[in-house]
Structures are given as C-alpha cells and as structure tokens.
Amino acid sequence: MDRMYATQRHIYDATRKYYLLGRDQLIAGLDPPAGGTVLEVGCGTARNLIAAARRWPDARFYGLDISEAMLATARAHVAGTGLSDRITLARADATAVEPRAAFGLEGFDRVFLSYTLSMIPDWEGAIRQGVALLSPDGRLSIVDFGQQERLPRWWRATILGWLSRWHVTPRARLHAAVTAAAQGSPSEFAALYRGYAWRATIVRPAE
Template sequence: MSDHGGLMDGVYRYQRHIYDLTRKYYLLGRDGLIADLAPPPDGTVLEIGCGTGRNLIAVGKAWPGTRLHGIDISAAMLETARAGVARAGLADRVTLAQGDACAFDPQALFGRAGFDRVFISYA
C-alpha cells in the first residue's frame, strides 16, 4: 500500500483543497447515487475511495441515523475528509480508515464483517 498510497498523496497533497470545487460538474450522477442508496434504518454504508469525504457528508445529511464508513489509500485526502466530517457535525457517525481497496479487511479496519450498502465513485 505504501507505494500506491504515497503516489496518491503526491497527487492530492495540494489538489485536495480544491478537489470538490473542481469536480462538482465533472462527476455527474453522484448526488443521484446518494439519493438512491436507501440504507435500512440504523444501517451502515461504506464508501470505497472516500477522498475528501464529500459523499459521506452528503449521505449523512440525506440518511440520518446511518453509520458511515470510508476507506481511502491517501492519508492526505483522509486528513481533508476528517476536517470536513467534523465541520459537518458528523464525526460521531463517520469512521474513516486508510487502506487499499484492493486488499482490505473490514473487520480489522472497522470492526465489522460487512455493510448494508457499499458504493464507489471515481476511484
């Protein structure tokens, strides 16, 4: 993971600060995906490649009560995600972890074997 994680940190080290602003219209369909998630009451959602946390914050607002989890290989993006989640007042519902989506253990990272909904967007 360290080689790929380091590469992604290099890519997003500075770009992460303007990432969401520059991709709002480029990544059409994410808002519809979030609206269609429909997790069960008190359900769990995992986003693979959560980046800045924009999607997790939107899911948290759209689906109150849902426990949210995000994995990303970039420590830099997770730093931005943690700040955004805290600003949105969702830190008590969001768990973020650094890991490679190709080979991660949800039990080790999140203390659970599975999730009610899993999604990936632009990763």
C-alpha cells in the first residue's frame, strides 16, 4: 500500500472526487451524539474526516489506515485545517485494530468505511471488526462500489475493468456479508445511482 500511494497520495483527492459517489451523503447521515466518537476505517488522506469534523463540530474523530504514506498526507491535511485537537490518526489493520491501544478507547458511536472494502483483502473481516468496534447503540456505515447492475453493459465492463487495474474489486457479496455480520441486529442495504455504489448500515443495539 505504501508503494501504491507513495506518489498517488498527492493527487488522490483531486481525482477521486469525480467517482467516489455517496461519500458526502454518508457523512451527512452520521449524526453522532453530542460528545460522541467517530472512527473512519481506511481514512486515506483524511478528506472524509475533515469534512465530517466540520459537519459535526460536537464530536471527536479518529482515523486508521494501513498505509504510513497516506497517514503522512493525512496528518499534514489535518494540521493545515486546525483540527488536530479533534482528529486523531493511527496506523492499524482494519481487520485487527485494538481500539484501546490505537486510540485509548473501548469503542465508537459511529464507524464508517468509505470505498475501502473494495481494496481490503479480508473485507468481510473488516466488516466484522467494524461491528465489534461499535459502542452500544452505535452504527456502522458503509459506502463502496456496487456491481453497476442497472447501468449499461458496456459501462459495467469498462468501469470494472478500469478498477481492476488499480487493485479495486467491488464486492458482489456485500449485502450477504453485511447481513451475516449483523447477526440479527438491525441493518439496511441500498443501491445508489443505479447500482454504481452500494450503501449499508448495521446498528449495534443498546445493552
């Protein structure tokens, strides 16, 4: 990941804004409680965390990423926005993060994954870990590439072929994996933009 993003991180946000659809809708729907905690798994350049911190000024934000190169850019971006007191970053594996070791917390009110599952080898493990990181009454939110199921065949072939060149694999089993990870807890799944993107949520019931 560090090799991939060593140079790409410098133009990441400028290029991704045109096709990572649904990110801002996810951020607008986070609605953390006052004084709540929000974790982004696979925070990249911290673009989403900065937007979320501005949108929800009463919450505290945390981000993890496996790429130290991306985190270097993220730290610079956070410092440049003056949000270092509200955004904390750490290097960690999405499937095995220990929240107390990484952030000094037991869990989070909101956890979200934005266009990261399609790049994580053990993506189902990342979903299960995301649920495990939730505090009671917490919510996991996901947005990622769908299967382009309601778009023209030529578009589907083109976009999936192009994504594969960048080691991005839209997860065809995402709905089933979300249902399995929920283990009976409330969950939702929806297709966006005719299947260009998929959105999912899992709620951990209050104890």
